[in-house]
Amino acid sequence: MLCCYANFRTSYQRYDGISYIVHPGQWICPLRELRTWFRARTNRQLLRQLDLLQRHHFIEYDLLGRGQLVQYSILDWPRYNTVLDYSCPCQKDSGFFFLPMSAASRLLSLGKCSEMDALLDLWMNAIYNDHQVAGSEAGPVVYLRNGTGSPLVSYAELGKRWGVSKATAGRILSKFAQLEYIKTFSFPGRSGTAIYLQNYLSTMFQISDVMVDKEEVAMALNLCIRVQDCAQDMSAYRAARRIWLSRAAHQIARSAFQNRTRRF
Secondary structure, eight states, X not given: OHHHHSOSBOEEEEEXXXXXXXXXXXXXXXXXXXXXXXXXXXXXXXHHHHHHHHHTTSEEEEXXXXXXXXXXEETTHHHHSOOBOSOOOOOSSSOOOXXXXXXXHHHHTTSOOOHHHHHHHHHHTEEOSOTTSTTTTTSOEEOOOOSSSOOOBOHHHHHHHHTSOHHHHHHHHHHHHHTTSEEEEEETTTXXXXXXXXXXXXXXXXXXXXXXXXXXXXXXXXXXXXXXXXXXXXXXXXXXXXXHHHHHHHHHHHHHHHHHHHHO
16 A cells, blocks of 8 residues: 555655655655555554554654654665656556565565455466466466466465465455455365456456356366266356246236236
8 A cells, every 4th residue: 555655756745834855665644544544543553553564674654744744665666666757746546566576475474464465465466378377368367376387275375374264264255256356266175266356457458357267267277077066056047047037027017017007
């Protein structure tokens, strides 16, 4: 979040009649605004999180304006992001930034991850159309760079990575799937789960997203799908279709009854 608002070029911010210069890799904002970004209830909770990032040499920050403003600097910003020398107003509602994988891994190892951290981790580890990663031709798949070339991952591995339990990792993925952030495909035995991102291609490359099919993923990963799983999927589809047809028939009958009543 701090990187999203950091400047790419020098600009000026004005608060309470005082103009502040903001260099590339820096930003200045009210303390209450920063508190909403971090979802912190009090200023003490917010400053505790900023102190943690500063101790691990991710940022440096100062309190200005009698403690009501925060000015922070992203350390090593020029190393990973292009710095523009000229002054210009910086737009904050569009664009992107580069966050090195080493910094992301260090952040994940600090402690328990939030749902936002977990989603960012999935997006940063997405691979698309790479012949070295199986299943990436079918769509943008999450690959944790374990050297195997297989995107299959277990809930236990994700729980250990995010600092949560196996059950919590499963609930997080289920919530993301319900929100249509991801699409998961589980396979029998100890194969694991393949995680595909939704709306990834349209967001990152402005191209149409692709539909990912479980059978196609299984063929790419050289896995077998049990007939029982296919039967369960088909039964669920038929049940949903029966419900839809019954609702449609009820609506048609209700409309016909209303029309007869009006005629009468």
